[in-house]
Amino acid sequence: MVKIVLTPDWFLSADVFIDFFSFFVVVIFSLLAIKNYKISKNKRFLYVGVGFLLISIAQLASLITKLILYYDIGPSEQIGQAIIASNIVNSVDVFYYAGFFFHRFLTLAGLFLIYRLPRKQKMLEDYFLIFYFILISALLSKEFYYIYHITSFVLISLIIRNYYEIYSKNRFYNTKILILAFSILALSQLIFIFSVIDILFVVGGLVELVSYLIFLFLILKILDHGKEKNKNRHNIRYVGNNSRKKSRN
């Protein structure tokens, strides 16, 4: 039988947990961005929200596929049989490949949207990247699993560069945390490139989990900030104006 996933057998449950946790974190980010859009009507919030939403759907696709693939029991078995019985797909393997394809495609699309967000003008590199997506979509298969991780790594590196530019202007601690989280996520993708080696798959998964833990910490920090009694007392001014920078002067 062809091996569909590279996860070592003893790491299956942990792998599903990591997917579930990352799905949970990304959904919160998406909901937070969309809620902010409703308050401010600033479309840039909406784009961030949609970017994270695409990634969350991608994580969900991966999660469902893995649940059906790993655990042929209970509801997951029934879902799997129902899908095959309804002739949506004519073989189990095709279903698995379709699930993972959507995971990869939507993750890359979401990352692209987050990368593209701070740039107001359309540039040649955009067209290059869109073309690259189509190419990747065509090429992605079990033989070329690493192309997905290379592309993710490239996109996340571009996102890091964007946020570094933003950080160099605003010097906001949360942006630093965001850069850290994306940097660790990029590292996980780099490790996943070599995930044919069992231990590297496990290390990649754990590094990815750390990055999502930092994302969760950032969410909590953003949510908690409203309640925080900061030194300047005027929370709203503290956030709106660059008071960290001013306080040093």
Added chain:
Amino acid sequence: MLAIIQERNQGIKPTHLMYKANLSHNQMKLYLEKLIASGLIEKNETSKGTRIFITKKGREFLLNYIRMKNFEKTFGL
């Protein structure tokens, strides 16, 4: 304005608010009307004269607004 009003649990005098928010009388009057109409603040007569208080809805709005600004700044939106 909401942030300044929220700081004062005992309410704030309109004149103090005007100075603290660095607004003209007309500007403040206009903003107060809008905030009262939105249910974010309320004007009460106390033994010490007219005081402006933030409402529960106002506190919630301010909290969400601070979170939004924080998110906005984090992502450089």
